[in-house]
Amino acid sequence: DVKVTQSSRYLVKRTGEKVFLECVQDMDHENMFWYRQDPGLGLRLIYFSYDVKMKEKGDIPEGYSVSREKKERFSLILESASTNQTSMYLCASSLGQWGTGELFFGEGSRLTVL
Amino acid sequence: GDSVTQMEGPVTLSEEAFLTINCTYTATGYPSLFWYVQYPGEGLQLLLKATKADDKGSNKGFEATYRKETTSFHLEKGSVQVSDSAVYFCALTSPAYSGAGSYQLTFGKGTKLSVIP
Numbered sequence: 573d574v575k576v577t578q579s580s581r582y583l584v585k586r587t588g589e590k591v592f593l594e595c596v597q598d599m600d601h602e603n604m605f606w607y608r609q610d611p612g613l614g615l616r617l618i619y620f621s622y623d624v625k626m627k628e629k630g631d632i633p634e635g636y637s638v639s640r641e642k643k644e645r646f647s648l649i650l651e652s653a654s655t656n657q658t659s660m661y662l663c664a665s666s667l668g669q670w671g672t673g674e675l676f677f678g679e680g681s682r683l684t685v686l
Numbered sequence: 687g688d689s690v691t692q693m694e695g696p697v698t699l700s701e702e703a704f705l706t707i708n709c710t711y712t713a714t715g716y717p718s719l720f721w722y723v724q725y726p727g728e729g730l731q732l733l734l735k736a737t738k739a740d741d742k743g744s745n746k747g748f749e750a751t752y753r754k755e756t757t758s759f760h761l762e763k764g765s766v767q768v769s770d771s772a773v774y775f776c777a778l779t780s781p782a783y784s785g786a787g788s789y790q791l792t793f794g795k796g797t798k799l800s801v802i803p
Contacts, residue, residue, distance in 0.1 A: 662730070674732040676731075
C-alpha cells in the first residue's frame with residue numbers, strides 16, 4: 573500500500589516562529605501536494621511539485637514556501653507563522669497526470685499558532 | 687473556472703437509511719469525477735471515480751453515476767452504517783487542463799455525514 577507519512581500530527585507554535593511540516597511518500601510518486609483544510613472552505617491547494625526541485629503555486633501560496641530536494645520528501649515551510657495559519661495541513665502524492673491517477677493523502681498535521 | 691458544488695451538511699441519518707449526497711460541477715471539456723472520503727482523524731482516501739459520461743463508479747456499497755446532461759455525480763448508498771460516518775468530498779479534474787494545471791484536482795467543500803444507531 574502507498575503510504576504518505578506526515579512527521580507531526582499536532583503542533584503548537586507561536587506567532588513569528590518558523591515552522592517546518594515534513595511529508596514522505598514511499599511509492600516513488602512524481603507528484604506531491606500540500607493542502608490546507610478549514611471548516612466551510614474545504615481543501616485549498618497551497619503548493620505542489622511534479623518533480624524534484626520543481627514547484628508550482630496553488631490557490632493560496634502566500635505566507636508559505638516549499639522544498640523538494642528528494643523525490644520522496646516534500647516540505648512545507650511557514651517562514652513566520654501567523655494565527656490565520658492555524659489549520660489542518662494535508663500532504664498528498666500521485667503518480668502521473670490527473671485523469672488516470674488518484675491522490676494518496678497523509679493523516680494530516682494540525683497546526684495551532686498562538 | 688471549474689468548480690464543484692456539494693450539498694450543505696451536516697447530514698444526520700439513522701442506521702440503514704438511504705443516503706444521497708448531491709454533487710454538481712462546472713468544467714471545461716469532459717472531466718473525470720471522484721468521490722473522496724475522510725474518516726475521523728484520518729486523511730482523505732479515494733472512494734470511487736468515473737472517467738466518462740454514463741460511467742458508474744462503485745465501492746463499499748456506494749455508487750455514483752457520471753451524468754453529463756445534468757453535470758452531476760451524486761453519491762448514493764442504499765443502507766448506511768455507523769462506520770460510514772465521515773466527510774465526503776466530490777472532486778474533478780479535466781483533460782482541458784494544461785501544463786502545471788493538469789496535475790490539479792478541484793474539490794468541493796465536503797459534506798459531513800453522521801450515522802446514528
